[in-house]
Amino acid sequence: MKVENIVLLFFFSLIIMSCSSGEKTVKLNEFGYESVAYPYYELPPELKDNTLYSKKISDNYSYMNSLKIFLDPGHGGTDRKNTSRDKTVVEADINLNVAMHLEKFLEDSGAEVIFSRVNDDTVSLEERVRLANNSGADLFISIHHNATADSANYWTNYTSTFYHSMPWNYGYEPYEHQIAKYVQRDLAYAMRNPGSLASFDGTMSDFLINRDNGFYVLKYTLIPSILVECSFFTNRLEETRLSIDEFNKVEAWGIYSGLAKFFSENIPEIYFVGDESLLSDDTLKLVFTVNDIYPFNRSGLKIYYNMMETQFEYVEPENKIELILQEPAAGEHEVKIIYENDQNIFSKPFIRKIVIN
Ligand SMILES: [Zn+2]
Structure with a gap:
């Protein structure tokens, strides 16, 4: 073997070594994007x-x-x-x-x-x-x-x-x-x-x-x-x-x-407005409101009083939800409200304890 050939061989083996252990080389396939081998994932x-x-x-x-x-x-x-x-x-x-x-x-x-x-x-x-x-x-x-x-x-x-x-x-x-x-x-x-x-x-x-x-x-x-x-x-x-x-x-x-x-969605929220504790005959009225950019969706509202689904009134001009409790017993009570607007977005969880003396 001639000296030039030995030098050439040495040169080629250096290239091969650098390919296998050096920096990652990006190979583009016939469609112009990078070929991948497992482990595969896509960077967003x-x-x-x-x-x-x-x-x-x-x-x-x-x-x-x-x-x-x-x-x-x-x-x-x-x-x-x-x-x-x-x-x-x-x-x-x-x-x-x-x-x-x-x-x-x-x-x-x-x-x-x-x-x-x-x-x-x-x-x-x-x-x-x-x-x-x-x-x-x-x-x-x-x-x-x-x-x-x-x-x-x-x-x-x-x-x-x-x-x-x-x-x-x-x-x-x-x-x-x-x-x-x-x-x-x-x-x-x-x-x-x-x-x-x-x-x-x-x-x-x-x-x-x-x-x-x-x-x-x-x-x-x-x-x-x-x-x-x-x-x-x-x-x-x-x-x-x-x-x-x-x-x-x-x-x-x-x-x-x-x-x-x-x-990024407009998420409705329920607020407690207050109570009008003294209606006649020991009746308590609790008032809530829905904060939402869409019109009120009556069928999307559920109110639970002490874990039981209960009836409510909606006063449209004032956007008020009224819960009327007849002769509520003394003690702690719980009101939970779930609201789904007409875009099918649910309100943040709303649970409130009411104490009646
Ligand atoms: Zn785990």
Whole structure:
């Protein structure tokens, strides 16, 4: 072999080495876009282009900036037993990582963010609920990743978003179910995952997991609450994606997008106007009003008095809802009002205790 050939050979082997271990080279296919190999995920345009990101954030600012959002990354501290099959993914860590990325998007949009934990700390379910109930937040979001009960099952993977209770129960809040739908759709889309097959839209009642009780953090939080199970870390392909920080950011963007779309809706609100405690014959009249940009939708209003659906009067010119109680017993009573406007948007949960002496 001639000397020039040896030099040439050395030169070629250098090129080959640099291709295999050097910087990632982008190969465009015949259609002009990048060929991909697994682990596959799609970066949302806003995470590729700062101008698009800034535009989206400023578009969302006006309805996000007054919000306070409580983020609850599941598990952590002594609770680190949930891991992927190859042990590269610890659920507690990816829950926290997704929450941290979500915090950035929310704070850029002007929202205030509160956490149940920001480190690998042990926080009991009771403590998470206590922190949430003292936070004055508009929404509690618990962030989790899922596992199959059968350890041999490595194929199941989907996104699901949980709300508390079942539609026919008093503890059910359609407002929470509605937020779950918005978050579920955009989270599943961002991750390119199907939704859970337990429902048509991928949202699930926590009663499907714990019958008649649901999840502790959804049952006992007094503020609106949802829980996301972003995907299955027990899935043999998903475990690879979940261990990539940029993919956790994609997950956070999915949750953020769903929230932003939801809060851009005109959400009706119920207010207590007052009581006219003394009508004749020990009759008490309680007066409420609906704040909404759309005309009043009578069939969308339900009032519960001590957990029983009850009749009411609507005084149209004054937009007043009147609840008349005949000879109410002394003690504490509860009024709950649910309102769905003619755009099918539900009011924020409204529950008020009335004390009669
Ligand atoms: Zn979990």
